[in-house]
Amino acid sequence: MHKILFILAQLFYLIAFVDSLLGNEHKPSWLERVRLPSIWLGAGVHLLGLVVLGLQSQAFPVHTPGASIASLGLLVVLGHLMVRRGPRMESLGTFFLPLAVVLLVVAQVLPTSVAGTVNTGLGMIWFPIHASMVFLGLMAFTLSFGVSFYYLVVRSRLKRKQLEGLERLPSLVGLDRLNVRLMLFGFVSLALGIGSGGVWASSVKGATLDITGWVTIAAWIWYGIALQFRLVAGWRGRLAALASVVGFVGLVGALVGVNVLFDGWHA
Amino acid sequence: MIRQGEIVAVGLNHHTAPVEFRERLAMDSLQLPVHLSALLDQGLAEESVILSTCNRVEVYALVRDSDPGRGIVSYMAGLQGVNDKKSRSHFFCHEGEAAVAHLFRVASSLDSLVLGEPQILGQLKGAYFAAQEAQAVGLVLRRLMRQAISVGKRVRTVTRIGQEPVSVGTAGVALARQVFGNLDGRTALVVGAGEISELVSKALIGAGVEELVVANRTFENAQALAARVGGIAVPYEQLSRYLAQVDVAIASTASQRPILTRKELQPVIRARRYKPLFLLDLSVPRNIAADVNDLEGAFVFNIDDLGEVASRGRQRREAEAVEAENLVVCEAERTYRGLGQLSAAPVISSMTQRAEAVRQMEMDRSRMVLETLDSEQRAAVEAMTRSMFKRFLHDPILHARNLAESGDGQSLDLLGDAFPEAPEE
Numbered sequence: 001m002h003k004i005l006f007i008l009a010q011l012f013y014l015i016a017f018v019d020s021l022l023g024n025e026h027k028p029s030w031l032e033r034v035r036l037p038s039i040w041l042g043a044g045v046h047l048l049g050l051v052v053l054g055l056q057s058q059a060f061p062v063h064t065p066g067a068s069i070a071s072l073g074l075l076v077v078l079g080h081l082m083v084r085r086g087p088r089m090e091s092l093g094t095f096f097l098p099l100a101v102v103l104l105v106v107a108q109v110l111p112t113s114v115a116g117t118v119n120t121g122l123g124m125i126w127f128p129i130h131a132s133m134v135f136l137g138l139m140a141f142t143l144s145f146g147v148s149f150y151y152l153v154v155r156s157r158l159k160r161k162q163l164e165g166l167e168r169l170p171s172l173v174g175l176d177r178l179n180v181r182l183m184l185f186g187f188v189s190l191a192l193g194i195g196s197g198g199v200w201a202s203s204v205k206g207a208t209l210d211i212t213g214w215v216t217i218a219a220w221i222w223y224g225i226a227l228q229f230r231l232v233a234g235w236r237g238r239l240a241a242l243a244s245v246v247g248f249v250g251l252v253g254a255l256v257g258v259n260v261l262f263d264g265w266h267a
Numbered sequence: 268m269i270r271q272g273e274i275v276a277v278g279l280n281h282h283t284a285p286v287e288f289r290e291r292l293a294m295d296s297l298q299l300p301v302h303l304s305a306l307l308d309q310g311l312a313e314e315s316v317i318l319s320t321c322n323r324v325e326v327y328a329l330v331r332d333s334d335p336g337r338g339i340v341s342y343m344a345g346l347q348g349v350n351d352k353k354s355r356s357h358f359f360c361h362e363g364e365a366a367v368a369h370l371f372r373v374a375s376s377l378d379s380l381v382l383g384e385p386q387i388l389g390q391l392k393g394a395y396f397a398a399q400e401a402q403a404v405g406l407v408l409r410r411l412m413r414q415a416i417s418v419g420k421r422v423r424t425v426t427r428i429g430q431e432p433v434s435v436g437t438a439g440v441a442l443a444r445q446v447f448g449n450l451d452g453r454t455a456l457v458v459g460a461g462e463i464s465e466l467v468s469k470a471l472i473g474a475g476v477e478e479l480v481v482a483n484r485t486f487e488n489a490q491a492l493a494a495r496v497g498g499i500a501v502p503y504e505q506l507s508r509y510l511a512q513v514d515v516a517i518a519s520t521a522s523q524r525p526i527l528t529r530k531e532l533q534p535v536i537r538a539r540r541y542k543p544l545f546l547l548d549l550s551v552p553r554n555i556a557a558d559v560n561d562l563e564g565a566f567v568f569n570i571d572d573l574g575e576v577a578s579r580g581r582q583r584r585e586a587e588a589v590e591a592e593n594l595v596v597c598e599a600e601r602t603y604r605g606l607g608q609l610s611a612a613p614v615i616s617s618m619t620q621r622a623e624a625v626r627q628m629e630m631d632r633s634r635m636v637l638e639t640l641d642s643e644q645r646a647a648v649e650a651m652t653r654s655m656f657k658r659f660l661h662d663p664i665l666h667a668r669n670l671a672e673s674g675d676g677q678s679l680d681l682l683g684d685a686f687p688e689a690p691e692e
Contacts, residue, residue: 087448158445158566163576167441171448172543234540237564 002056005049006070006108010101012042013077017097020090035090039081039097046074046104062131066110073103075139083143083178088170095146126200133193134216140186141223144179145248148241151175155238176237180230183223183244190220211258219251272313274411274606275336276366277358278325278343281380284357291347294319296397302346303403311338314408316398318373320390322380327370329407336360367411367606368599374419375591376428382584383428388419407606418598425594428587431580435463436470438576439547442568443471443515446545451475456513457498458506458527459520460488463549467517468496480509484520507531511538517547518554525556536562547573604672611671614683615664621686622656 016038050071054061061067080096083089154169156162170178194217201209226243229235235243279289294302299317306312312328319325326339340358347354361369372378376387395412398404404412423429432441443450455476457464460483468479479498482505483489489500501509510516510532520526527546536544541564548555548569560567630637630652637645663682670679 154445159560161568161572163442163445163572164579166445169445171444172446174448234542236541237543239541239563 002049002053003108005045005052006104009042009046009049010104012038012045013097013101013104016042016093017101020093020097035093039077039093042100043074043077043081046070046077046100050074060128060131062135064110066107068135069103069110070107071135072138072142073100073107075135076100076103076142079139079143083147083182086170086174086178088168089174089178091169092146092150095149096143099142099146126196126203130193130197130200133189133196135193137186137190137193137220140182140189141219141244141248141251144182144186144244147175147179147182148244148248151179151241152238152245155241172237176240179240179244180227180236183227183240187220187223187227190216190223194220212255215251215254215258218254219247222247222250272329272331272407273335273362274327274366274407274603275330275339276325276327276361276369277336277339278318278323279357279359280323280325280378282378283359288347288354288357289322289324292319292324292343293321294324296393299394299397300401303398303401306339306342307403309338309342311342312403314405315403316394316408316412318391318394320387323373323378325373327366327408327411329405335362364599364603367603368596370411370415371418371595371599371602372592374415375422375595376419377422377588377591377595381433382581382588383423383431383433385423385429388416388423391419392416406609406612410609411602411606414598414602418595421598422591422594426587426591428584428591431583431587433577433580433584434466434470435549435570435573435577436466438573438580439467439517439568440470440474441576441580442547442572443545444474446543446566447514449475450515452477453514454478454512455480455515455517456506456509457481457492458503458516458518458554459483459550460485460492461519461521464517464519465492465496467519467547467549468492468498471515471517472496472498476515480513482506482509507535510535510544514543515545515547517549519549520554522550522554523552526554527559528556529558529562532559532562532565536564539564549573607672607674608668609671610676611664611667611679614667614671614679614686617683618660618663618667618686622660626652626656 016035019035019038050061050067053067053070057063057067061071076096077100080093080100084092150170151172154166154172154175157166158172194213197213222243226235226240226247229243230240279292281289294317299319302317303315306315306326306328312326312330315326315328317324317326324343326343328336328339330336330339337360340355340360343358344351344355369378374388374391376383376385379387391412395404395416398408398412432438440450443453447453450471453476455468455471455478457468457479460481464481468481472479479493479496480501481489481493481496481498482501482503483492484503486500486502489503492498493500510527516527518527544565546555546559546565546567548567551570553569555567555569557567559565630649637648640648667679667682670682
């Protein structure tokens with residue numbers, strides 16, 4: 001059931017994505033109103049799919065790689081809905097909407113249900129807090145990655161005087177400001193996630209910090225350093241965008257590598 | 268043709284007459300009431316509005332003349348002092364729906380020298396208010412001018428005709444916005460005190476730049492430009508200090524070599540902690556070395572870049588004008604039809620007045636009987652009689668509107684005669 005809902009959500013995201021690509025020029029006015037409802041409908045169906053998945057597994061829908069990536073996809077879409085309200089920020093949809101579709105495709109390929117026993121600690125109060133905070137942090141870093149990518153594109157086009165169509169994209173300062181806010185939000189969320197994860201792990205008999213945990217802490221430190229450099233040495237704009245891109249690529253690469261190499265899910 | 272006469276648009280503009288003709292006719296706000304009254308007093312128009320700008324002097328009028336607009340052309344040609352065939356050839360004259368469409372094109376800035384420029388709508392409003400004050404507008408032109416202003420606004424809302432940059436100033440603002448987004452509260456430095464610096468400075472201030480400082484080798488020239496644009500003049504020697512503080516810098520001097528080089532700007536950029544610095548080089552030869560653009564946080568644009576943005580803006584406005592033109596034609600047709608129906612208003616009014624008088628007379632005649640009824644019953648009788656007359660008049664009113672729309676004044680008069688004002692006892 002949840003797979004059908006995920007496919008439906010992908011369909012809505014794709015409609016909104018195609019609509020974003022076309023832009024608002026030379027388009028019937030009714031088509032301009034399709035984009036936002038499509039995203040909301042997609043997010044609603046996506047959420048329903050996660051609820052169904054959670055009810056089927058009797059667990060918070062981050063208990064498997066597939067469920068986690070599907071949850072991250074929904075958070076990315078909700079994050080996009082928040083940031084798109086800024087001036088010309090709705091063009092970011094051309095990045096985040098296909099990303100959400102890709103995340104849902106990956107989620108469907110990976111296992112979404114647990115073959116063995118679910119960790120007995122999952123029902124404890126600290127686990128939902130830990131998972132929510134970590135996933136909010138990951139959402140912020142994913143959005144920051146997308147915003148940074150846009151920053152680098154806009155900057156490069158301004159530097160090379162490729163001005164055609166640039167007016168549809170957000171301003172450089174707007175993107176930089178949004179990027180630092182997202183990095184800060186992600187940093188604080190991840191700090192709370194790591195802290196609550198520590199409390200949760202200490203209450204579970206025999207729990208130790210695994211490689212995924214170490215990778216997450218390393219990413220948190222990286223973003224902390226990037227924010228510190230911005231405050232102290234004025235690392236803004238391109239440097240902040242590069243720090244975000246490198247941090248995110250490193251984090252995703254490490255998480256994928258760890259889970260492929262060690263064949264286990266952080267729990 | 269509408270029953271009260273015909274709508275005409277008469278005059279000359281940048282399409283039909285060179286500036287030496289236009290300037291002879293240009294009217295200021297004091298002259299407008301004089302000419303509006305003259306047109307009415309001399310029987311050349313029933314109602315009139317005169318629009319006088321640097322690109323056009325046009326009269327929109329309701330005329331009864333058998334050759335609409337000829338009298339107004341003669342009057343306007345007479346104002347030039349030369350009323351010969353050659354001077355009259357510069358005038359255009361549109362009648363009926365074509366006149367309405369022309370007015371709507373003017374209001375929408377489709378007829379302007381710079382397509383989509385925003386000033387014309389304000390100028391048209393001013394012309395309408397002046398005509399109102401001079402008591403030169405009546406039912407027809409009042410409705411027409413209101414509709415023209417509404418169409419002008421709608422074209423700007425529905426299309427992007429007024430949004431694309433088309434001048435050096437607006438192109439500079441558009442590029443600065445690409446870096447900063449909103450320019451509200453930003454600061455700018457202008458190096459050089461030429462005409463082009465002034466244009467861009469004014470555009471930046473208009474776009475929200477809060478503080479503008481002007482530096483020039485001749486301090487007096489800096490002071491003069493600063494006074495004109497509402498900025499502050501600063502000594503040229505303090506250039507680096509201000510470059511470290513401002514968001515936008517414009518260079519436009521006659522210097523034959525770059526005044527801002529990479530070497531000079533490197534410490535400035537570091538002092539700014541890599542905050543974006545938007546640099547506009549409006550000079551030829553260039554005042555800002557090309558490699559400054561390679562510095563982190565520096566974004567340099569020259570006169571060719573602005574030209575490219577402005578040229579693209581013009582092309583887009585032309586594309587938008589097609590959509591705007593369709594809108595204008597539809598609105599002109601609808602409005603002209605509506606104006607035709609206006610002539611049915613007196614006939615419809617006499618029909619309803621007559622009906623009400625008859626109803627009231629009959630109610631009075633039955634007063635004795637009605638007094639035996641309670642208030643609720645009397646109200647029901649009132650409502651019923653009103654409804655009867657309303658239903659009875661529905662078809663004649665519709666017929667009157669159709670006659671007015673088709674311009675059949677004779678039949679409309681006959682219909683009106685069937686409803687004399689005082690009912691017979």
